[in-house]
Amino acid sequence: MAQIFPKWTNKAPLYVAIASVLIIIITGGLINYYASPLNIDVGYRPIQPVPYSHKVHVGDLGMDCRFCHTGVEYSPVAMIPPTKTCMNCHNMIKADSENLKLIRESQQNKTPVQWVRVHKSPDYVYFDHSAHITVGVGCASCHGNISEMEVVFQAKPLSMGWCLNCHRNPDDHLRPFDKITNMTWTPPANQAEFAAKQKALLDIKAPTTDCTGCHR
Amino acid sequence: MSILNKHPERDPSVAEAVASDELLVTGGHTFTTLTDKVSGIVEKKTPPQWYLLFAMAISGLLVLLGAIGWLVFEGTGIWGLNNPVGWGWAIVNFVFWVGIGHAGTLISAILFLLRQQWRTAINRFAEAMTIFAVICALVFPGIHVGRIWLAYYMFPIPNQMLIWPNFRSPLLWDIFAVGTYFTVSTLFWYVGLIPDLATLRDRATKLRKKVLGFFALGWRGGNRQWQHYEKAYLMLAGLATPLVLSVHSVVATDFATSMVPGWHTTIFPPYFVAGAVFSGFGMVMTLALIARKIYGLEDIITVNHLERMNKIILVTGSMVGYAYLSEFFIAWYSGNQFEVFAFINRALGPYAWAYWIMFTCNVITPQIFWFKKVRRSIPIMFVASIFVNIGMWFERFVITVTSLSRDYLPSSWDYFSPSFWDIITFVGSFGLFFTFFLLFLRFLPMVALSEVKGVLPEADPHHYSHKDGGAK
Amino acid sequence: MSSHVDETCVNNTWHINQAHFLESWGDVSGYQGAGIIQPLIAPLFDGKSTIDVLADLLSEEETWAYGEVHKTWSDILNDANFDKAWRRVVHDGFIALDRESQVALNRSMTQAAVSSSNFYRPTATTTEMEVIFSASFSNYDGRYANNGWMQELPDPITKLTWDNVALMSVGTAKALGVKNEDRLKISNSGTDLFLPVWVLPGLADNTITVELGFGRDIGRISRGVGSDVNVIRKSTAINIASGFKVAKAPGKHTLACVQDHHGMDEEQLAADAIQERLPTIVRESSLSDYQKDPAFAMAFAEKEELRSLWKEHDYSDGNQWGMAIDLNTCTGCSACTIACQSENNIPVIGKEEVNNGRDMSWIRLDRYFSGDVEDPEMVFQPIACQHCEMAPCEGVCPVAATTHSEDGLNEMAYNRCIGTRYCANNCPYKVRRFNFFNFTKDMPEIVQMAMNPDVTIRFRGVMEKCTFCVQRINVAKIEAKNDSRDLVDGDVVVACQQACPTDAIAFGNINDPQSEVSRIKAQNRDYALLGELNLQPRTSYGAKLRNLNPAIDGSNPAIET
The missing domain is CATH 3.30.70.20 (Alpha-Beta Plaits)
Incomplete structure (x- = not known):
């Protein structure tokens, strides 16, 4: 009787078995990596209606974050500054700049500028800026070095695992209170020592890792 | 010594056995006639009944798909569930189908290890039934969750949330238990199929030959192949045997580890396994009787086979009955008012009708099999097997729903009634089952040819050496 | 004027959209002081406050609620430095005023009220039943009927939601041959009211209690919920009326009860x-x-010490x-x-x-x-x-x-x-x-x-x-x-x-x-x-x-x- 299949097919089942296992593992791995916030969300840089430059204001002029984001120390939200905050200075400085046209219109028409939100956590996540600032977590820990961003982009994944990594081991992200808004601060050699002292000072054991810490 | 190693005409004891209908295959089949008979089913023209049944099965499947579609679109609320009764027909159906899935592996693995050679006539389609029943069963835990699209949270997949499933939860054990059971049963079934696929391949031509050849994995029937094959089959049987016991034990822990009165009982694992075997044999019986009639397999699935299955039904049915009674005893003995009430409520409460249907079908019905005449009467056993199926569905209903509907605080007691969607989802699951099963009957050998041949007189090494010189 | 289009509005020619009291300026007066209401939000539906409308009607010049409140308070505060005092009262929201707050209790009135002769003596019989009209527990007289929370709040005693019923004692239900959810016909001089039956232990026999506040014609939520019992209510017997013929009517009315889906005496x-x-x-x-x-x-x-299979977590900290x-x-x-x-x-x-x-x-x-x-x-x-x-x-x-x-x-x-x-x-x-x-x-x-x-x-x-x-x-x-x-x-x-x-x-x-x-x-x-x-x-x-x-x-x- 003639053979139905050529000889090489004798080994085919083995190869198919090995290949399918590999394909499943590799596809899973790829999806797991590429569909994660680390890959999808980091680098999100929407075009803002007004070409506001954090680099100029924070990096070159050395303005403090809290000058505009006034809520950050006291409330869950840092607050996007209202038009008035811009005009406090730009009444005088570059009052006729073409770039500020929308801001001036906003002031005249009493309509807010439609800024595009960059850092957004899902509705079921309750993040509180003040809680992080008061214990000495710097702005740059989550937002990256804003002082070098011409247009702000998302620098960190803001995923649950990323949050948990810090909540489980926050020591590297605690800094002296006067360095909170410092964009270029790097942990010193004795960071562990400092963190221990800081935690004792504030009487904090560990940040919450309970579900209701963030989800409620 | 087995009658198989003797020849009926030479050995008077064997001749006696034949006379008393104890031979495993009747009608004087030889290897050739058997092959023709069984292979013919898939090669020749399909009987018209098949088309009728298949149309019904496909309609049922479409109904199931429609019901699932609507469920995904609208939400779990389309079912009759309410606050105390969080699990209804979906879970009842799940346990029902998993239970049915028990008989196949029991017949093919445990009876194989126990050298029960009568199993060969029924093991193939019992195993097929197992696999399709487990597929039906797997549909339900998947669709009964509120957010079906997130059901993958139950699998331990590394993820950006750095969160794992809860390994303490019996539902998670279920996933592993049923998943493993499904994988091993399928593998076992497929391995068993290989020699028969090769037989079919050798009788086929063209594309059919190629397809069958692909799945026969180059089976040649050589000595070495048989040697490896038998070893693999034995190992798989060994692997599958603990699974038969574990899968329903784990399903039972869904109930037993919870604290609902009526669920919270250590008897559940063995009781569920006995019930599962019972229901599985009920279903095998129903299917065997139909298939045997349609395809004229009376010589292969003889009344002797059916009688043996009825004996198992009698034994497991009595075990189930014992479990029902001991539940009452334990509830009374515990002195726990919630437990006592849970069982009184089952028998006398608003679901008493369901309880007594269950009790009649599962405990009283199989008792008729004490009589040999009844054990060998095909119409009676057909009706009884259907009763067993009904009774076992109701057993799961009684356990799941009555216990939940009245637990600790009377303020939250409520009554569960199924909705239209509950009913058609259940009916639809039969569509899914029969679609697979009919396709199996149509395209694969429904009797394990190579194994049945092993129990034919012709398999006796001395068969050809007697004076007639062989083939009739 | 009303904040919602209700049954009265649709029968009128004119209707002014009324703002919520927290959408407009206003003031309140109490026994011990007076306060200012500040708007919390600009009127969401462009409503007008009562003060706006009255001021518009009464005044020649164009004015609005703020001006009126301001004016009123300049009289109340009567302060030379009014602006400062006004700001203070707006900030505090309240000013204490010295008023006669105690009223002597009239003893004889109380005694008369509790004397037994004043108590109502029921005269109801199975043929001439008595009906008590009570305000709904959740909807009151119907003013809250358009609030889903209230409709769905179970009555504390009947545990019923989304309906009003004819409450009766176990004995009366037996006499009338009715069960929960049967329909009941209550008739009085030609008018019939149909209500579902609800049997409640502890009520007086031959008395039917019905709730007001249901059966409204208008409202996204309230329309068609329950029945209006005012059809058998007369201004001469506003709370309790007698002489009703009560009988079982054909049909059933499903009631949504959150407890006792099988009642006390049913099973x-x-x-x-x-x-x-x-x-x-x-x-x-x-x-x-x-x-x-x-x-x-x-x-x-349980007397013996209870033990757990799991390792118990220590909660003694924090x-x-x-x-x-x-x-x-x-x-x-x-x-x-x-x-x-x-x-x-x-x-x-x-x-x-x-x-x-x-x-x-x-x-x-x-x-x-x-x-x-x-x-x-x-x-x-x-x-x-x-x-x-x-x-x-x-x-x-x-x-x-x-x-x-x-x-x-x-x-x-x-x-x-x-x-x-x-x-x-x-x-x-x-x-x-x-x-x-x-x-x-x-x-x-x-x-x-x-x-x-x-x-x-x-x-x-x-x-x-x-x-x-x-x-x-x-x-x-x-x-x-x-x-x-x-x-x-x-x-x-x-x-x-x-x-x-x-x-x-x-x-x-x-x-x-x-x-x-x-x-x-x-x-x-x-x-x-x-x-x-x-x-x-x-x-x-x-x-x-x-x-x-x-x-x-x-x-x-x-x-x-």
């Missing part, structure tokens, strides 16, 4: 079981018995939240249910779903009758998640969506929940609520704006339950941390506790022996519901004590009744 088996369990579920005693046996509430507890509910002071008013619904964005699900047994209240009021059907006792028991330390719901969740927090909360992560409902099955208190449908799907935008932004809106297929107002706990914790201080008792007030008019609910840190909740839990009346299950609930109940007047309970035959 003996259930009724017996309830009576058997009741003494352990709601532990009660009389004052005199309590004085003799102060530890009676503990007497039900804030550990707990609740104590005093059954003595609970009146069953259900304000906690509504407060919770408002705080926690609990959806309104409608009559059909309530009837399907899917009510969503995170804190519910269980009502039990005991004793004689003609003269029963009744108790209420508020039940919310008990936050068991050994919570049975947590172990069974396959995806770890419900877990325990360090401060002893039984947490529910909605976004992790896949909805197996296993947790709800395994909860002996049955406090878990499942979103069977997407109940917030067709929520109007204006209602969406009323949602609490601190609490997630749950999607369908998700389990939910009382969280001990974890959003409030978190806010209090963060505020305390921002102020570099520890939480003190009273920093966290949960919604049900806040709304409870009798302070029956106490909440706080049970690790602090000085906290209110710890002091209440230390009382000997304190017991854990289903404590023998060893779930170690964080909520405990204060056993109920009755102190019946011996003249009423019949225990003192020396007193003439």
Whole structure:
């Protein structure tokens, strides 16, 4: 009787078995990596209606974050500054700049500028800026070095695992209170020592890792 | 010594056995006639009944798909569930189908290890039934969750949330238990199929030959192949045997580890396994009787086979009955008012009708099999097997729903009634089952040819050496 | 003028859209002072306030509410430096005024009122029945009928929602040959009223009680809910009327009741079981018995030490939240249910779903009758998640969506929940609520704006339950941390506790022996519901004590009744 299949097919089942296992593992791995916030969300840089430059204001002029984001120390939200905050200075400085046209219109028409939100956590996540600032977590820990961003982009994944990594081991992200808004601060050699002292000072054991810490 | 190693005409004891209908295959089949008979089913023209049944099965499947579609679109609320009764027909159906899935592996693995050679006539389609029943069963835990699209949270997949499933939860054990059971049963079934696929391949031509050849994995029937094959089959049987016991034990822990009165009982694992075997044999019986009639397999699935299955039904049915009674005893003995009430409520409460249907079908019905005449009467056993199926569905209903509907605080007691969607989802699951099963009957050998041949007189090494010189 | 288009509006030629009182300036006057109402928001629907309209009608010049309030207050304050005084009163919102606040009680009037001859003597018979018109518990006279929360709030005694019924005693129901949900025809001089029957133990015979506030013609929610009983009500007998013919009418009317889907006298088996369990579920005693046996509430507890299969977590550190509910002071008013619904964005699900047994209240009021059907006792028991330390719901969740927090909360992560409902099955208190449908799907935008932004809106297929107002706990914790201080008792007030008019609910840190909740839990009346299950609930109940007047309970035959 003639053979139905050529000889090489004798080994085919083995190869198919090995290949399918590999394909499943590799596809899973790829999806797991590429569909994660680390890959999808980091680098999100929407075009803002007004070409506001954090680099100029924070990096070159050395303005403090809290000058505009006034809520950050006291409330869950840092607050996007209202038009008035811009005009406090730009009444005088570059009052006729073409770039500020929308801001001036906003002031005249009493309509807010439609800024595009960059850092957004899902509705079921309750993040509180003040809680992080008061214990000495710097702005740059989550937002990256804003002082070098011409247009702000998302620098960190803001995923649950990323949050948990810090909540489980926050020591590297605690800094002296006067360095909170410092964009270029790097942990010193004795960071562990400092963190221990800081935690004792504030009487904090560990940040919450309970579900209701963030989800409620 | 087995009658198989003797020849009926030479050995008077064997001749006696034949006379008393104890031979495993009747009608004087030889290897050739058997092959023709069984292979013919898939090669020749399909009987018209098949088309009728298949149309019904496909309609049922479409109904199931429609019901699932609507469920995904609208939400779990389309079912009759309410606050105390969080699990209804979906879970009842799940346990029902998993239970049915028990008989196949029991017949093919445990009876194989126990050298029960009568199993060969029924093991193939019992195993097929197992696999399709487990597929039906797997549909339900998947669709009964509120957010079906997130059901993958139950699998331990590394993820950006750095969160794992809860390994303490019996539902998670279920996933592993049923998943493993499904994988091993399928593998076992497929391995068993290989020699028969090769037989079919050798009788086929063209594309059919190629397809069958692909799945026969180059089976040649050589000595070495048989040697490896038998070893693999034995190992798989060994692997599958603990699974038969574990899968329903784990399903039972869904109930037993919870604290609902009526669920919270250590008897559940063995009781569920006995019930599962019972229901599985009920279903095998129903299917065997139909298939045997349609395809004229009376010589292969003889009344002797059916009688043996009825004996198992009698034994497991009595075990189930014992479990029902001991539940009452334990509830009374515990002195726990919630437990006592849970069982009184089952028998006398608003679901008493369901309880007594269950009790009649599962405990009283199989008792008729004490009589040999009844054990060998095909119409009676057909009706009884259907009763067993009904009774076992109701057993799961009684356990799941009555216990939940009245637990600790009377303020939250409520009554569960199924909705239209509950009913058609259940009916639809039969569509899914029969679609697979009919396709199996149509395209694969429904009797394990190579194994049945092993129990034919012709398999006796001395068969050809007697004076007639062989083939009739 | 009205804020809504109602039955009166549609019969009028003109209708002015009235602003809510918090959408406009205004002022109020009370016994001890006067206050200013400031608008909280610009009128959402362009409404006009009463002051706007009256000022427009009365004044020649163009004016609006602010100007009028300002003007009024310049007279009240009568201050040389008015601007400063005005700013002060706007800031404070209130000014104390010296007024005669005490009115002498007229003794003779009171005596006359309670003298027995003034009591109404019922004359009702089976053929000439009496009808009592009572304001609806939740809708009042119908003014709240368009509020879904109120429609879905179960009546504390009947536990019915979304309907008004003809309440009658067991004896009357027997005499009329009717059962719950039968339709009843109540007729009086040619007018017929059809209402579903609801039998309630303890009512007077031959008396039908009907509720006002239903059967409205207009309103997104109220239209078609219940029946208007005013058709048989006359201005001459506004509260109680007699001489009604009452008979069974054909047909059934489905009622959505959240408790006792099988009533007390419908099924003996259930009724017996309830009576058997009741003494352990709601532990009660009389004052005199309590004085003799102060530890009676503990007497039900299992004697031997309860042990757990799991390794128990140590909760002796930090804030550990707990609740104590005093059954003595609970009146069953259900304000906690509504407060919770408002705080926690609990959806309104409608009559059909309530009837399907899917009510969503995170804190519910269980009502039990005991004793004689003609003269029963009744108790209420508020039940919310008990936050068991050994919570049975947590172990069974396959995806770890419900877990325990360090401060002893039984947490529910909605976004992790896949909805197996296993947790709800395994909860002996049955406090878990499942979103069977997407109940917030067709929520109007204006209602969406009323949602609490601190609490997630749950999607369908998700389990939910009382969280001990974890959003409030978190806010209090963060505020305390921002102020570099520890939480003190009273920093966290949960919604049900806040709304409870009798302070029956106490909440706080049970690790602090000085906290209110710890002091209440230390009382000997304190017991854990289903404590023998060893779930170690964080909520405990204060056993109920009755102190019946011996003249009423019949225990003192020396007193003439």
